[in-house]
Amino acid sequence: MLRVVDLAVERGERLILHGVSLSVQSGERLAIHGPSGCGKTTLLHAIAGLLPVHRGAIHVDDVDVTHVPAHRRGVGLVFQDNQLFPHFNVADNVSYALRVRGVSKRERNRVADEWLSRVGLDDFAHRETSDLSGGEAKRVALARTLAGTPRVVLLDEPLTGLDPLLHEQLLADLRNLFDHLGTTVVHVTHDRAEGSALCHRSIDLQSPPDSIP
Amino acid sequence: MTSARTHPSTDPVFHPVVGPGAAFIPVAWLVAFLVVPVVLLVTGDTDFDDVTRILTRRSTWNVVWFATWQAVLSVVATFVVAGPVTWLISRHRFRGRRALRAVTTVGFLLPSVVVATAFLAVLPRSLHYSVFAVVIAHAYFNIAVVVRVVGARAESLDAQLSLAAQTLGATPPTAWRTITVPMLRNSIASAGTVVFLYCFSSYAVIRVLGGPRRSTIESDIALRAFGIGDVGGASVLALLQMLCIGVVAGAIHLLARSNGKPTRAPSAMLPTIPDNRRRTAIAIAAVTVAFVIAPLSALFWQSVHVGDTVSARAWQSIFNTSLIESVWTSTRTALVAGLVGTVLCILATLAITRLRTGGNVVNSLTLAPLAMSPVTIGLGLLVTFDSGWFDWRSRWWFVALAHTLVSFPLAVRVLVPAWRTTPVGLHRAAAVLGAGGGRRFIDIDLRRMRPAIVASLGLVVAVSLGEFGAASMLSREGAETIPVAIARLLSRTGDEVRAQAFALASILVVVCVMALAIVEMALQRGEHASRR
Structure with a gap:
């Protein structure tokens, strides 16, 4: 489970987040809504360990990870713009988390194939990332995050920019996949319908940000 | 709706005074004064005996070996010096970033003989004429290559890729090794190759700082042709150097083709320097600025010292002796080369931008001087135009002619992008308003x-x-350019002549910086104009 207590994040002199608290149970999916600029992405980056926290605490599975670096936190993040590594092919992207743990190439390829199959991208292993469509790149980014078996998955507007048909299809696929895996998810989106369709519960992050019950 | 995609060569209003005729003058110039002399140098002044004599001499391969290993060492030194400041400039946004980038460019823009002289001024005597002096001067020159080539690529890398790797479990060093470095690899290789080429064919630095026992192929060509009159041997060495440059340039071409795409457009979205890196950043900036400024400051300082005494004698002697002639010769040569070269480059640019197939040929030809070192170009002119009506060896403008050739690739590269931005619509509007x-x-x-x-x-x-x-091949005594006069003064002993060399080099620093400031201002005005 994930617990955020009275979180404050500053950038320079500016307070980006202030007094944010939330709790997500194991296997639960929480949607966070809010207008542009209210700090949704900042909150995810702080939970992932990519931004220093000014005040407050972050607990994952009852362990305080507030000052644990990103690579040891066990929190996966699907970036809004995917951030696929352009110098790796699809399989190497998906298996990157295993590579940094020293897993053998053979095992990495097996895991990559398995995850690609789960996200509906069989036979994409050797494709270049530059050849992927928007929807395919999104699925690869998701597979890459899930293949690392994080304790919590953070989704930063994962379906933004997709055409309506693809949006619906990917939303259904994500729901099925997370139901099947029992993944703990925090899903940031400005689309309330999308949040309700994918998540069990939703909350609003206000601008200026404030405490969330 | 044919406007934007119509090739200028097929647009009825877009090649007003340019037919193939525009290409004739620059092409004829390059063929007559570059291609023919170098071909004649290689074919006419060289026979098989020269080839075997030079290639079987142990000293030739010693020279090739020295040229190679000092160039490799210089590449390593350049990356050591330029690496930190490249990281600072390309990955952070901070006040003074543009100024710091400009400072790193100074060495590359200054004449090589000036940089070499400046290191003679700043280094202790025990390090004069040493490999260290050569390598550090080469590094000074080439900081800009690393900052511009690797920095541009690093700036275009999305920092979030490294963060993405960290959310997947990579430590910051692992993310650097597996994500950042592989994506910079091609630009590092390209910059390394360019630096290698500059250092491999280095001449002024070797002559001023290398001492009598050290030679690159370039300085050996000059020594053979001028020192011992072995033109045949010099021609073989010129050919050998061209082959080496050709092989390495081919490698650059392959690397450039496979260079990765930026992951985002360079922009002002770089992060500011985090508090925990501020001291490191200040230290890097301070050391870099000191490294660039110190040799030039030492140059001015030493120019007002004769031995240990403060004295303006060196400066006075420039104006009271024949040295003032070198200032006049350089000025006259530069102005003539500038005017003639610019007109030729404008014509070449028109041909490149407006002719369909011919444009590519002209473009390739304007790059030819890059494949031939200045010493080879000078030597080719010297042995070609040496008799009868064409004995131009004692003409002062002969050096200016050579300089139009040497500067061709750079000047054309400045003109072509600007010319390509001329909207065809302006020509059409003027045409329908009656302009011929x-x-x-x-x-x-x-x-x-x-x-x-x-x-x-x-x-x-x-x-x-x-x-x-x-210029060292073509200048004659009494009509030397400033760099040639500096090298001559430095080859003599005595504190006063050395101070004179420092004073002349100081003059050259000021004049070159002024000329390059004009270039920079003009380019910035051009950028503003093209945005309008």
Whole structure:
């Protein structure tokens, strides 16, 4: 489970987040809504360990990870713009988390194939990332995050920019996949319908940000 | 709706005064004064005996070996010196970033003989004429290559890729090794190759700082042709050097083709320097600025010292002796080279941008001087134009002619991008308002291109003022250019002549910086104009 207590994040002199608290149970999916600029992405980056926290605490599975670096936190993040590594092919992207743990190439390829199959991208292993469509790149980014078996998955507007048909299809696929895996998810989106369709519960992050019950 | 995609060569209004005729003059110039002399040098002044004599001599391979390993060492030193400041500039946004980037460019823009002389001024005597002096001077020159080539690529890398790797479990060093470095690899290789080429064919630095026992192929060509009159041997060495440059240039081409795409457009979205890195950043900036400024400051300082005594004698003697002639010769040469070279480059640019197939040929030809070192170009001219009506060896403008060739690739590269931005619509509008081809050329092309033309002129003047290789072949006593006079003074002993060399080099620093400031201002005006 994930617990955020009275979180404050500053950038320079500016307070980006202030007094944010939330709790997500194991296997639960929480949607966070809010207008542009209210700090949704900042909150995810702080939970992932990519931004220093000014005040407050972050607990994952009852362990305080507030000052644990990103690579040891066990929190996966699907970036809004995917951030696929352009110098790796699809399989190497998906298996990157295993590579940094020293897993053998053979095992990495097996895991990559398995995850690609789960996200509906069989036979994409050797494709270049530059050849992927928007929807395919999104699925690869998701597979890459899930293949690392994080304790919590953070989704930063994962379906933004997709055409309506693809949006619906990917939303259904994500729901099925997370139901099947029992993944703990925090899903940031400005689309309330999308949040309700994918998540069990939703909350609003206000601008200026404030405490969330 | 044919406008944007119509090739200028097929557009009825877009090649007003340019037919294939425009290409004739620059092409004829390059063929007559570059291609023919170098071909004659290699074929006419060389026989098989020369080839075997030079290639079987142990000293030749010693020279090749020294040229290679000092160049490799210089590449390593360049990356050591330029690496931290490249990281600072390309990955952070901070006040003074542009100024710091400009400071890193200073060495590359100054004449090689000036940089070598400045290191003679700043280094203790025990390090004069040492490999260390050569390598550190080469590193000084080439900081800009690493900052510009690797920095541009690093700036275009999305920092979030490294963060993405960290959310997947990579430590910051692992993310650096597996994500950042592989994506910079091609730019590092490209910059390394360019630096290697500069250092491999280095001449002024070797002559001033290398001492009598050290030689690159370039300085050996000059020594053979001028020192011992072995033109055949020099020609073989010139050919050998061209082959080496060709092989490495081919490698650059392959690397450039496979260079990765940026992951985002370079922009002002770089992060500011985090508090925990501020001290490191300040230290890097301070050390870099000190490294760039110290040799130049030492140059001025030493120019007002004779031995240990403060004295203006060196400066006075420049104006009271024949040394003032070198200032006049350099000025005259640079102005003539600038005017003639710019006109030739404008014509070449018109041909490159407006002719369909011929443009590519002209483009390739304007790059040819890059494949031939200045010493080879000078030597080719010297052995070709040496008799009868064409005995131009004692003519002062012979050096200016060589400088138009040496500066061709740079000046054309400044003009071509600017020329390509001329909207075809302006030509069409002028045409329907009654402007003929010549009128449109003057009112549209020349007016819009004025900043680029001024930049090109400034560049040719700056190149000519500092050029040493060809000038050392073609200058005659009494009509030496400043770089040749500096090298001659440094080859003599005595504190006063050395101070005179430092004073002349100081003059060259000021004049070149002024010329390059004009280039920079003109280019910036051109950028503003093209945005309008």
